[in-house]
Amino acid sequence: MSTTTVRRRWHAAAALVVTASLALSACAREDDGGSSDSASATHEVEDYFGTVELPVDPQRVVAGDGATLGNLFALGVKPVAAAANANSLPHHLAEQMDGVVDVRQGDDVNWEKVLELGPDLFITFAGSEDDAWNKELYDAATATGVPTFGYLYNYVHLEQIEHNFTETARAVGKEDVATERLEALHDRIAELAERVEQAGLGDVPVSVLRVGEDGFRSIRIGTSESIAFRALGIAQPEGQTDPEQFSIDISEENLDLLDSAHTLFVYEDDTGVGELDEVESSPLWEGLPAVQAGRVHQVSSGVWNSIDITGFELILDDIEEYFIAPAEAG
Known part of the structure; x- marks a missing residue:
């Protein structure tokens, strides 16, 4: 699958992804003194780019895109923030956005605003099988010091939609919830x-x-x-x-x-x-x-x-x- 096709799918589906420069995130980190303490217990998890250390039970999650946001809600996890505009989200997501801070700043992420919220995990999709087309956002998030998880993403086939869901679940320790939800989906x-x-x-x-x-x-x-x-x-x-x-x-x-x-x-x-x-x-x-x-x-x-x-x-x-x-x- 070509990079152009994947990017086109991303924009056509109105997935709300933002990019930011490393310089901006570094500045925000200096101004705020870094992110808040993560949950005391951490573990190593494999993401798109390799091994990352994440909190076992994250409490203050930030969603970097609309797809991740929707899957977090489906897992029963309400993020503290998202790079998403409630006014442009589907109704089933927009109605759950009360209390979720929009951290977009134009086409970028306002990393200073993110860090003020004391996040312990940032999640977003990283790219397709052969192209890490969202690496700029991922790198900007990791540069802030906030634990960051990026996952392989696509949505052409059912197993890919399920994979997006289970990867999000894996990042927040909700694999059991995802399993039950998918079993119910398969039955339906x-x-x-x-x-x-x-x-x-x-x-x-x-x-x-x-x-x-x-x-x-x-x-x-x-x-x-x-x-x-x-x-x-x-x-x-x-x-x-x-x-x-x-x-x-x-x-x-x-x-x-x-x-x-x-x-x-x-x-x-x-x-x-x-x-x-x-x-x-x-x-x-x-x-x-x-x-x-x-x-x-x-x-x-x-x-x-x-x-x-x-x-x-x-x-x-x-x-x-x-x-x-x-x-x-x-």
């Missing part, structure tokens, strides 16, 4: 997959259209919703099945690429309010089989853009409500 996937098969939905193709600002439109084929379709045995149309392709850019002029979709899920970015009206005014839109049959479902952009484990579970809920249950009801 198995139950829904069986219902898909029994309802004869396995060969009924489903497409997802994302609508954004400034005319941005794309068919989603390599993001969380497509991971859910594949896990449940739900088909996607020909030409929309390669998750490594990530997405297919379209416009009002070639909406007929959605002709083969039996059911269509659509979401409009918060920054693209009103853009869906423009799409729906296209004659090609009115001619789509899914539109004519009333099988178009508008869903939350925040949820369907999610890359945390809770967001994935909420996508499963939508698929059950709008696709599986109606078929079962006849």
Whole structure:
């Protein structure tokens, strides 16, 4: 997988990562006298870059990105701070942000603000298998003296979403919580997959259209919703099945690429309010089989853009409500 593709996925999913210079972090460390004492007990853990020493029971965690933030919440860990803006997070994360300090400063992290909070652990994703594309942020965090954990990150396949979750759990000593949560997720996937098969939905193709600002439109084929379709045995149309392709850019002029979709899920970015009206005014839109049959479902952009484990579970809920249950009801 190319570096460009991974970075594109990162920005397209609105993962909120910030970078900072080593000089800034060093200055903050001098001004504040270093981070607060970590938990008394520490242990050695392997992260993306090697062996790091972390507190066994961290109490004041800082999330360096939105994906880590969501997975911390799912583990029952409320961080003291995050490099994330509550106003741009999915609702299921934003509603948990009370008391979590936003430590962003433009496109950087305000390390002085971080250190004032006395953190004992900073967690963020480090990069993909062949490219540590978030190393600058990782290095800036370690330069402050705060114990830092970076993990291998991706979200093209279900096992990668699970890996992001279990790595975050490993950093905060919540492996047992992660195991229970994933066991429940696997049970739910198995139950829904069986219902898909029994309802004869396995060969009924489903497409997802994302609508954004400034005319941005794309068919989603390599993001969380497509991971859910594949896990449940739900088909996607020909030409929309390669998750490594990530997405297919379209416009009002070639909406007929959605002709083969039996059911269509659509979401409009918060920054693209009103853009869906423009799409729906296209004659090609009115001619789509899914539109004519009333099988178009508008869903939350925040949820369907999610890359945390809770967001994935909420996508499963939508698929059950709008696709599986109606078929079962006849």
